[in-house]
Amino acid sequence: EAGVVQSPRYKIIEKKQPVAFWCNPISGHNTLYWYRQNLGQGPELLIRYENEEAVDDSQLPKDRFSAERLKGVDSTLKIQPAELGDSAVYLCASSNGGYTNTGELFFGEGSRLTVL
């Protein structure tokens, strides 16, 4: 069974440019997460989806970040415009069972963003 797939793996852009990351979760997983991991730190949740509904986006900087999960499957995370401080690894994860379930989170390999 395929794991969580993310693309691109690496992205280098200049500040003020837009960037988008794509995630394909494990088939059948209804919960999808976007985490940001700064160098030497633990992942921090940006947004959590239950099917196509964003149920927790309290940590998403909404002035420049947006996300969508059309049809409750794939998801896209966008940054526009990017700032130097956005340089990080953006991790997508999925799980089965909803937010009240303590099910395992399966992470993708991440998209490493460098903003110059």
Next chain:
Amino acid sequence: QQQVKQSPQSLIVQKGGISIINCAYENTAFDYFPWYQQFPGKGPALLIAIRPDVSEKKEGRFTISFNKSAKQFSLHIMDSQPGDSATYFCAARGGIQGGKLIFGQGTELSVKP
């Protein structure tokens, strides 16, 4: 109150030794405590997890010890091997924000041959 504090930041252990990583939390509503292992260039992967109704859980060389009254839990890696060299994250889930998984800052473990 939603934080999970992890120590040490880095750890060097000789092959065959015991690696111990500690975490502390404040929110008593947390009800699930996993440990994730992350290799360079990879996403974190679940290693072992525990609920607060038990004090210890063992899976192979990996053991979680849980102290509910002290609001602390730790990961013990017995007979540490060079292949265990990775970054380890404790995490906690539950509370007022339901399924949000909150991670510690991570411990970079290096096991020397």
